[in-house]
Amino acid sequence: MARVLADDSQRHFTVGEVVRTLGNSGGAIGNALEKLVARGEAVRIADNPRTYRANAATAAAAQTVSVTPPAQRQRGRPGTGAKSAAPPAATAARQHKPAPPSASAPAPTGAQSGRPSPITRPNGMTYHPRELAQMPDVEALRNLRKAGVPVLLYGPPGTGKTSVIEAAFPDLITLAGDGDTEVADLIGEYTQREGGGYEFVYGPLVTAMQEGRALLIDDATLISPKVLAALYPAMDGRRQIQVKAHKGETITAAEGFYVIAGHNPGVHGAVLTEALASRFSVQIQVGSDYDLAEALKIRPKAVTIARNLARLQEKGEVGWAPQLRELLAFQKVEAVLGAEAAFANLIGIAPLEDRDVVADLVRKVTGHRARPLSLGRQL
Template sequence: MARLLADDSNRNFTVGEVVRALGNSGGAIGNALEKLVSRGEAVRVVTNPRTYRANGATVAAAQAASVTPPTRRQSGPSSGTGPRPATPPAADATQPSPPASEPAPTTGANSGRPLPITRPNGMTYHPRELAQMPDVEALRNLRNAGVPVLLYGPPGTGKTSVIEAAFPDLITLAGDGDTEVADLIGEYTQCEGGGYEFVYGPLVTAMQEGRPLLVDDATLISPKVLAALYPAMDGRRQIQVKAHKGEKITAAEGFYVIAGHNPGVHGAVLTEALASRFSVQIQVGSDYDLAEALKIRPKAVTIARNLARLQDKGEVGWAPQLRELLAFQKVEAVLGTEAAFANLIGIAPLEDRDVVAELVRKVTGHRARPLSLGHQL
C-alpha cells in the first residue's frame, strides 16, 4: 500500500481508489491507511471522504516492505462489488492479511476462553457465548455471509460494546426521533471559502468504503427516514442520492448493516418493515457473572439479579444493567458504599424505587433512601 502511494506521490487517493487498485476489502484498506498515518508514513488530506497522500516517509516504508501484488478477478455484473483478490497478498508491515476489520478472537493459552477485546474507546469487552462460539466471532461470520443483525435489549446491556468489539472499522449513526434522511445520506454544507459542498453521511461512507454501519436506536427513527436505508440492504445494494445530482452509490464489498433496538424506551417501535430486513435478531441482557468477575460489590449484583427476576415476572419495570453496576462501582470508590446504594435507589424509576429500597434493606441490612443533600454544614 505504501508503494502504491509512493509511486504516485503527487496524487491524492481515496479509500475506494486504493480498494480498486489492490483488491482488498474497504475496511482492511481503511485501517491500513490509518496505520500508515499514525506511523507518520502517509498523510490524510481529507476526512470525508477519507483521502490520503504520500509523504517523505512513505518511500522509505515502501522500500522496506516486500509486497506480492494480489491476483485480481472481476466481480459478476450484478454483484455490486468491486474486484477482490483471488489469492491473498503476502503479509507485510503495511498490508494486513487477514483484513484488520475482522481479527480472529484471541483465546487464553490454558483456558481456551476468548480474551478481552479492546474497543476503540480503550475499554475492554469480554466476549459472551452465542451459538456455541464467541459472540464477536458469530457477528463476524454473519457479516461475511451478508446476514443483517438486530440486537435488542434494555439500555446498558452491552449491545454497542459487542458490535464495536466485533468490528473495529465500524461507523455509527445514533438514531432518535429527529434523525432525518440527510443524517443518513448527507447534505450540502457551507465551506470556509463561502461556497457549498456535499458532505456524505454515514450510510454513503460505509457503502463506499465497505465498512459496517451500526444504526443505534434504529426503532426511534421515523420509518420514512429508514426507508432510505432499505435499498442498500437488499439485492440492489445501491441507493440514489437525489440531493446530489441523483448520484447512484453502490456498496463496496464489506458493507454491512447492524442495528440496535431498546424495546422499553418510549417511542421505540419495531415496525414489520424494519424487522423483515434483519434475518437474525439477538436478545441482549446483562451479564451478571461478568459483573462479579469485574469485582463489583456482590450485594449490588445480588440486588440486580433479584430485580431482573422481578422484571421478568412483570412485577417491576426496571433492573440495573451492567452499565448501572459499573457506575455503582465508580460511585462507591468516590463516595463510599452507603452512598452508592443510595444512588442505586435514586436512579430507579419513581414507580420502582420502593421495591429497590426494600431489596437494598434486605440484602444489606441497612435502610437506604435516594442520594440527596443533607443539612447545611
C-alpha cells in the same frame, strides 16, 4: 498500501480507490491506511470520504512491499489453469478460509487458547466476549458480516449492545438515531464552506458504502420509517442508493459494507416495524452479564440486588433492573462516596414507580435502612 501511495505520490486516494487497486475489503484497507498514518508513513487529508496521500516516509515503507493486481490474483487462483502459491492472508479471508499460520506468529492467546481475551474498544474500555452460538460473540458477528447477514441487537439500555459491536468491528461508523433523524443525516447534505459557497458532505451511510465499512444504526427503532426507507436499497440485492440531493448520484456499496442495528424495546417511541424487522435476518437478545459484573469485582450485594430485580422484571412485577452500566456506575460511586452512598444512589436512579421495591430489596440484602441519595442538614 504503502506501495500504492508511493507509486503516485502526488495523487490523493480514497479508501474505495485503493480497494479497486488491491481488491481487499474496504474495512481491511481502511484499517491499514490508518496504521500507516499512525506510524507517520502516510497522511490523511480528508474525512468525508477518508482520503490519503504519500509523505516523505511512504516510499521507504514501501520498499519491501509488493503489490499483486487483482487480475493476476484471479489468474493465479487454483482451478484457473495457472500455477500459484498459497493465497495470502487477505485472499484467504475473502474465501472464508483461515490463513496459514506464520512462522513468526505470536503464541495463541484468548480464544485460541480456550478463552477469548478482552478486546479494547475505541474509547479505551475493554470488552469481555460472551458466548453466542457456541463461539465468542465478536467472532459470530464477524462471521455474519462475511456472510452478508444483517443483525439487529435488542435489549434494555446499558446491556452492552454497542460495546460488542464496537469490539467486533474496528472500522465501525455509528449513527445515533432518534425521532429527529432525517434522510440527510444518513446520506448527506450541502454545507457552507468557510471561504464561501457550498459543498455536499456525505453522511455515514454513503461513507460506509464507499469505504466498505460497518455501519451501526443505534436506536434504529426511534427513527421514522420514512427515513429508514432510504437505507433499504443498500441492504438488499441492489446494494445501491441514489443521492437525489447530489445530482442523482448512484452509490454502490464496496465489498465489506455491512449494516447492524440496535433496538431498545420499551423505550418511549421505539417501534420495530415489520419493514425494519424483515431487513435483519438475525435478531439477538442482549441482557446484562451479571457473572461479568462479579468478575469485575463489583460489590456482590449490588450484583445480588440487580439479579433479584431482573427476576422480578421478567415476572412483570417491576419495570426496571440495574444493567451492567448501572453496576459499573455503582462501583465508581462506591470508590468516591462509599458503599452506603452507592446503594442510596442505586435507589435514586430507579424509576419512581419501582423505587419502593428497590429500596426494600436494598434493605433486605444490606441490612441497613435505605433511601435515595439526598442532601442532609447544613454543616
